[in-house]
Amino acid sequence: MDETVLLGHGSGGTMMKRIIDEVFFEAYADKELLEGNDAARLPQEPGRVAFSTDSFVVTPHFFPGGDIGRLAVCGTVNDVATSGAIPKYLSCGFILEEGFPMEDLKRICQTMAEVAREAGVHIVTGDTKVVNRGHGDGVFINTSGVGFIPEGIDLSGAYCKPGDKILVTGTLGDHGITIMACREDLSFNADVATDAAPLNHLIQEVIAAAPDTRCFRDPTRGGLASTLNELADQSGVDFVVEEDAIPVKDAVRGACEMLGYDVYQVANEGKMVCVVPADQAEAALAAMKSNVYGKDAAIIGEVLVSPEGRDPRVSLKTGFGTMRIMDMLVGEQLPRIC
């Protein structure tokens, strides 16, 4: 096998066949993928189809707790799962830069295969393109996901109602601060690592425990603040969250203070925001806490009526008891975080 990626690996000819056989099939050889046709043919399933896509351009490609491959599988699995669907199939499109080390590519594919197994999804179709040196950045990955929504499940960011409780499944800001620390070569006393994780099983467990769950949304780019603003906007309601209730690791909070980042705008890759009716909030919280990825889950606030005549609003009740507006991220805080 060649030591680096060459233009010919994206040619459609025998070199491409070799990279497919020796790298991609070697890592994640699913039956449908191996059939060798242009489209994977998948069994008929009951339920509505959920479909989502995400491209990953994070830099660096490897960081504490994961790599671009872990993000690529978790990101799309989680996006599909937020609809209440059981994610089943992933596609995987690589855009490689000429000269990218083949060993790195193999390592990334290995990670993808491991996370896919954990999530219970199959990588069934793929594509490889190679761009000339200097016209890409090592590796970009697109994953798209297909899942099926079980009968009776209907979640949407538009369903939040006044009185509902707002939960998060764990500590915020870990992923963004990890990437930033890698880039700036900062080190922490405490271990900070990406939180990237497949949350599809956790979501199904919460729905089983709290059947009237309104919605899940993963606070990735733009962080908690942007996600809450999106949901408030979609549902036409106000949100209020309490600073003291929002779980943030000390090391992450310290890094944010030192560097001037708003932790609520920092990206997460293994967390969910979840809105449930008040009488099911404790059940939802217990379900989260019993999952390995939800042990730091918390109820962080509630949904309020949005007064007529102004836009829906997200407010933060600070530790000092004052209120401030929690705004959506405007520009860019940490580019290429995922």
Add this chain to the structure above:
Amino acid sequence: MDETVLLGHGSGGTMMKRIIDEVFFEAYADKELLEGNDAARLPQEPGRVAFSTDSFVVTPHFFPGGDIGRLAVCGTVNDVATSGAIPKYLSCGFILEEGFPMEDLKRICQTMAEVAREAGVHIVTGDTKVVNRGHGDGVFINTSGVGFIPEGIDLSGAYCKPGDKILVTGTLGDHGITIMACREDLSFNADVATDAAPLNHLIQEVIAAAPDTRCFRDPTRGGLASTLNELADQSGVDFVVEEDAIPVKDAVRGACEMLGYDVYQVANEGKMVCVVPADQAEAALAAMKSNVYGKDAAIIGEVLVSPEGRDPRVSLKTGFGTMRIMDMLVGEQLPRIC
């Protein structure tokens, strides 16, 4: 609206919301997409699911007869359609380079919307990432597609049988030579333009006319030669095709001769190779010719038994009556053709 793409447009915050609202929703505002959730929720459909993905990195982005957006929609529609599926939904992931002109992005989205309408598919979910100047190449697009395979339809590249006829839906090499001519600033006496086209309707018409059709495959990267070798390999049969029967435009043949390209290894973006039982070949051909994208269709050869003890082989009967092996493309002839 900003005149160029900025890093903040990939942030997950308000700038990203603006590019989504003003560029993407403006061009292709489908109901499911507009719902604003992370995954599109699509109605249940009968039939097996077909799923495919493709990234597009072609350079230049605009060329005679189309642009990267036209390729991105046609490529995935065609890949899904080769399975016999009716393509229904597309995802669209953009990787934009900081500084890319917003006008160009709008033009590309407009093209995508037009071709999607023609193909009858809906763009229902998307993603936007922005990479720093010098770490991308203007615009890369990933599209993934979902379709449904009608009851009773079962196509695969593994189904070719000795005696079957091999057809192509039109002239070969147009796309590759168009791109090459753009890059090298060559001009032809005759008009040569990309053939990129959505072929899903044509495929369904052929299946209706020739119900025992074995398979379709689009001869994109690697051209006719690579596609025929893939199919021969998958089915364990030999193929023989006749040079005089293979439709090639004079201008394309001339350019290939002048530049030393093998026209059978040059990429096409709006053509299909199709294998059908001999007694349905004329019906399949008539169906192709009655479609606007199949008027130059031809029967180009047939499937033979592959002798035991050697690998399946594709042979070309030349205009002089001699036979030569038609090899798969090995390295890279024209990088970044799609």
